Amino acid sequence: MTILFLGVGNLHRADDSVGPALAEKLAADKTFMQKGVEVQPHSGEGVSLMHVWAGAERVVIVDAMKSGATVGSIHRFDAINEPLHHDVFRYSSHLFGLAEATEMARALGSLPKAMIIYGIEGYEFTFGEAMSPTVAKALKKVEKAVRKEFDDL
Amino acid sequence: MATAAKTPTKAKAAAKAAPSKPSKAKKPETGTRTIQVDELSRVEGEGALFVRVKDGVIKDCKFKIVEPPRFFEAFLKGRSYLEVPDITARICGICPMAYLMGAQQAMEDALGITITQPIRDLRRIMYCGEWIESHVLHAAMLHAPDFLGLDDALQLAATNKAVVEKALRLKKLGNDLLEVVGGGRAIHPINTRVGGFYKVPTKKALRGMMDELKWGIEASIDLAKLFGTFTFPDFEYDYHCVALHHPDEYAIVEGDVISNRGIHIPVREFHEVFQESHVAHSTALRGSSRGDNEPYLAGPNARYNLNYKQLSKLAKQTAKEIGLGEIVNNPFKSILVRMVETVYACEEALRLIKAYEEPDVAYVEGRPRASEGFGMTEAPRGVCYHSYKLDSEGRVLKAVISSPTAQNQPQIERDLHGVVERSLDLDDEALKQRCELTIRNYDPCISCSAHFLTLTMVRE
Numbered sequence: 001m002t003i004l005f006l007g008v009g010n011l012h013r014a015d016d017s018v019g020p021a022l023a024e025k026l027a028a029d030k031t032f033m034q035k036g037v038e039v040q041p042h043s044g045e046g047v048s049l050m051h052v053w054a055g056a057e058r059v060v061i062v063d064a065m066k067s068g069a070t071v072g073s074i075h076r077f078d079a080i081n082e083p084l085h086h087d088v089f090r091y092s093s094h095l096f097g098l099a100e101a102t103e104m105a106r107a108l109g110s111l112p113k114a115m116i117i118y119g120i121e122g123y124e125f126t127f128g129e130a131m132s133p134t135v136a137k138a139l140k141k142v143e144k145a146v147r148k149e150f151d152d153l
Numbered sequence: 154m155a156t157a158a159k160t161p162t163k164a165k166a167a168a169k170a171a172p173s174k175p176s177k178a179k180k181p182e183t184g185t186r187t188i189q190v191d192e193l194s195r196v197e198g199e200g201a202l203f204v205r206v207k208d209g210v211i212k213d214c215k216f217k218i219v220e221p222p223r224f225f226e227a228f229l230k231g232r233s234y235l236e237v238p239d240i241t242a243r244i245c246g247i248c249p250m251a252y253l254m255g256a257q258q259a260m261e262d263a264l265g266i267t268i269t270q271p272i273r274d275l276r277r278i279m280y281c282g283e284w285i286e287s288h289v290l291h292a293a294m295l296h297a298p299d300f301l302g303l304d305d306a307l308q309l310a311a312t313n314k315a316v317v318e319k320a321l322r323l324k325k326l327g328n329d330l331l332e333v334v335g336g337g338r339a340i341h342p343i344n345t346r347v348g349g350f351y352k353v354p355t356k357k358a359l360r361g362m363m364d365e366l367k368w369g370i371e372a373s374i375d376l377a378k379l380f381g382t383f384t385f386p387d388f389e390y391d392y393h394c395v396a397l398h399h400p401d402e403y404a405i406v407e408g409d410v411i412s413n414r415g416i417h418i419p420v421r422e423f424h425e426v427f428q429e430s431h432v433a434h435s436t437a438l439r440g441s442s443r444g445d446n447e448p449y450l451a452g453p454n455a456r457y458n459l460n461y462k463q464l465s466k467l468a469k470q471t472a473k474e475i476g477l478g479e480i481v482n483n484p485f486k487s488i489l490v491r492m493v494e495t496v497y498a499c500e501e502a503l504r505l506i507k508a509y510e511e512p513d514v515a516y517v518e519g520r521p522r523a524s525e526g527f528g529m530t531e532a533p534r535g536v537c538y539h540s541y542k543l544d545s546e547g548r549v550l551k552a553v554i555s556s557p558t559a560q561n562q563p564q565i566e567r568d569l570h571g572v573v574e575r576s577l578d579l580d581d582e583a584l585k586q587r588c589e590l591t592i593r594n595y596d597p598c599i600s601c602s603a604h605f606l607t608l609t610m611v612r613e
Contacts, residue, residue, distance in 0.1 A: 045246075047290075047324055096294075100307065107310035108318060 001057035003037050003153070004112075005146065008044040008063035008098055015122030015135045019044075019062045022143055035153035046101035053105070056112040060149045062142055063098055064135075065119035072121060072134035074142055079115040116149060118142050184208070188573075188585050200597065202588055203434075204573055214570045216562060216592065218437040226552040234260045234521060234547040235347055241539070241554065242341045247290070249341050250283040250331075251532030252554070254406060255539040260347045262421075263526025263543050264519030271512035272349040273406070274505050278359070279334045279342070280405045280530065281502035285369065286327025287533035288453075288491040288498075291596040293320035293376060296488045299590045300383035316379065319372045323495070326362075326369045330502055333358050349516030359506045366506070369499040374471050377492035381475030386587065388572050389482040392564070393442060394455035395427070397531050403463040403497060404456070405531050411459055412449065421527040423538050429555060440560030448563035451535025452595065453490040454481050468497040484568055484594040491533075491596075521547025532557050534596055558597040565595055 007023030009016040020041035026032050027039045042049060044063065053059045065075065067085075077084060083106070084099040096104075098117070105111045120142055123132045131139065186206040205213040225244055229237055237260060242253040254276060261268060268276075293316060294306040303309050310317040334354050335342025344351050395416070397408035410426075411417045418426055427449070429438035442449050449455075457464075457472075461479045464472070472493045481490055521543065528539040535557030542551040572591045576584055 047321055048328075050321065051325055096306075103307050104310050104317070107307060108314055 002055065003035075003150070004053060004056045004059045005037050005039045005150075006049070006052065006059065006061045007039075007041045008049075008061055009041075010043065011041070012127060012129060014124040014126055014128050015120075015131050016064045016125050017129060017131060018064050018120050018122070018135060018139045018142070021131070022062050022139060022146065025143070026146075032147065032150075035150055037150055037153065044097050046096035046098065046104065049098060049101040050105050050110065053112050053115070054110055058114040059112045059116070060146055061098065061115070061117045062146060063117065063119055064122040064125075066122055066125070067119075069121045071123040071132065072138040074138055074145075075119040075121075076145070077117040077119065079117050080111060080113075084117070118145065186581065188581055188588060190585060190589060200592070202569070202592065204569070204588065206573070206577065209577055211570055211573055214566055214573060215434050216566045216569060218435040218558075218562065226554055229541075229549045229552040232549050234263065234541070234543055234549070237541065237549060237552075238345065238347060239341070239343075244554070244556070246341075247287050248283055248532045248534065248537075250280050251530055251537040251557075252539075253342070253345060254280065254530050255528040255537050255554075256541070257345065257347050258407065258528030258530065259526040259539040259541050260528075260543075261517075261519065261526070262528060263524040263541060264347070264521065264547070265524075266348050266517050266519040268349055268517055269512060269514060271353070271510070272514075272516070274509065275334050275350065275353065276345075277406050278502050278505050278509075279331055279345075281498040281505075282327045282330030282334070284327070284405070284498040284533055285330070285373075285495055285502075286324045287596075288495045289320050289323040289327065289373070289376075291533070292380065292488045292491045292495075293317070293323075295596070296593050297380060297383075299586075299593060300380070300385075300488070316376065319376060323369055323372055323376075326365050326499075329365070330362060333362060346516055348518055349514070351515060353511055353515045356509055356511050359509050363503060363506055366499050366503040370467070370496060370503070373492055373495040373499055374467075377471050377475050377489060377496060380488050380492055383488070385483055385485040386572065386576075386590070387483075388485065388568075388575060390484065390568060390571060392450040392455065392458075392482060393447065394458045395449045395451050395536060395560075396456040396459045397529060397536060398460060399463075403460050403501075407530070410529065410536070413459060419527075420529040420538070421540075423527070423529065423555075424540070424553070427560070429559065435562065437559045437562055438555070439562045440555065441563055448567050449560070450564050451557050451560050452487070453494055453533075453535075454484065454487050455535065456531060457481055457490045457493065464493070465497055465500050467500060468493050471496050484591065487594045487596075521545065534558060535561060558595070561595050561597070565592055565597065568594070 005026060007019035009019035011017045011020045023039050023041040079102050084102045120135060120138045122135055188204040190202045201217040203215045203217065225241065229240060238253045238256040241256045242249040244252045298305055298309050306317065331342055336344025394413045397404035398411040399408035409417055409419055410423055416426055426443055427440055428443045429440055431438055441447060458480050475489050477489055523545045525542045529536055537557055538555040540553045541549055544550055568591050569588055572587060576587050579587060
């Protein structure tokens with residue numbers, strides 16, 4: 001059974017790059033990769049997400065958030081046990097992103113056995129690769145937490 | 154978060170349904186009635202609607218495109234002809250083929266490149282993939298909830314799991330076709346170029362899609378039959394239908410421009426017969442016919458009405474079984490036409506894959522020259538026009554791109570006017586929902602057209 005890390009977002013959209021940036025870092029870490037975790041960056045397109053995590057045993061996801069919370073604040077969601085609000089993880093105007101995919105998968109009974117989502121409240125979502133300093137700091141904390149999620153491996 | 158250029162929140166504006174049996178019907182009153190939708194849900198991009206009715210007469214009806222302009226035509230200037238299709242593909246994440254292939258075709262026209270039959274077949278397979286994924290996403294996930302009295306696809310998943318599972322698998326099938334031919338990713342394929350492909354797919358890879366396509370034919374017929382049981386609002390319009398026509402096949406990737414009012418012209422004459430104009434309430438240009446300055450209809454119903462005879466036997470049979478004649482003038486039934494076209498696209502892709510042999514030549518090269526080229530394909534939402542002027546080194550001097558939604562915008566307003574006129578007995582909420590459904594008939598791609606819905610209705 002697959003154990004998956006998904007870094008959701010866009011590397012070229014400032015704070016939206018937290019997910020794929022962490023995916024890149026973990027993929028380059030040979031020691032981490034020896035745990036057998038499948039590490040993937042992901043655009044956040046909902047239908048594709050559902051196909052990617054279908055049948056996985058465990059999934060950890062990192063994505064940027066825009067919920068109105070303090071910039072750099074970190075939220076850990078246990079997606080199996082709590083519904084995700086659609087306004088939190090925005091994707092596109094067709095409105096089918098991480099939150100919708102999670103709820104759709106819940107309705108269809110196709111969620112993985114375990115799914116943890118870390119959200120980092122972003123500030124800047126315009127073009128560019130540089131993260132806001134506060135968000136970059138938060139990502140370091142999330143990296144530690146994500147690594148801890150896989151401590152048993 | 155993801156790659157979209159904007160992050161709208163439209164949930165509160167989500168239409169509940171366009172109830173076929175409105176329960177709270179009211180008689181039209183005197184005075185002013187205003188229906189306003191500031192953020193249209195379940196459409197691509199930012200649009201709004203404003204309707205003002207005075208003493209039971211519509212005084213104003215505007216379908217507004219409020220998406221910021223994206224300036225593609227401006228920043229293409231100076232770019233090499235080779236770069237253009239990959240840039241224009243970014244205009245849309247739902248139907249990139251329309252922008253990718255239209256630009257390729259126009260560049261090939263400009264450079265005098267004639268592509269080979271296998272390259273043409275591969276492009277048609279990719280475009281079938283785009284029709285499947287786009288039509289199914291729209292029909293099943295965005296449009297069907299309206300007819301079922303549901304808020305959205307999430308409620309549909311909760312109440313009709315099998316439909317959503319089928320739709321998601323069909324969408325994946327469309328995406329997979331794009332990935333297999335287009336090179337590793339469905340949204341903005343990287344394996345295509347002016348003149349053909351960087352590398353042609355293997356026969357084995359394409360044949361790997363055959364079983365799923367066979368399933369896709371049956372699944373799309375099932376969805377078509379289910380949608381055929383919906384109750385459709387009673388509204389018809391005498392449309393000026395405009396679509397591509399090809400003598401040998403149901404036109405998708407190429408053809409002449411034809412209409413049910415006698416127009417039959419090559420693509421290069423498109424803007425001699427049709428025009429685009431700007432109005433203050435929209436960032437999208439608006440299409441009309443130059444002859445009478447009147448709106449026209451592009452998209453599934455226009456294609457179906459003009460090219461019905463070229464559909465496959467099974468697609469025609471499906472259409473008949475779900476109650477469609479050879480002409481469909483009820484815009485709400487576009488959901489059915491989309492499913493008939495999905496049946497056809499699955500069959501057509503299967504047919505082409507069965508016959509596919511790997512060609513020796515992946516692309517045909519051309520020499521840049523000072524020239525002008527034209528391209529047009531049938532995007533899922535209708536004809537998508539491209540023209541480019543190039544200098545002697547193949548750099549873009551001028552680019553003109555007409556998206557299907559921009560072309561359809563005046564016709565959408567015309568439909569809204571007609572639908573509102575016949576629905577004034579509905580209360581404001583039901584009328585608002587009916588208006589949103591009318592717009593969703595078009596599956597408008599607002600982002601692509603901006604150069605789009607918030608509904609305001611004033612009843613005076």
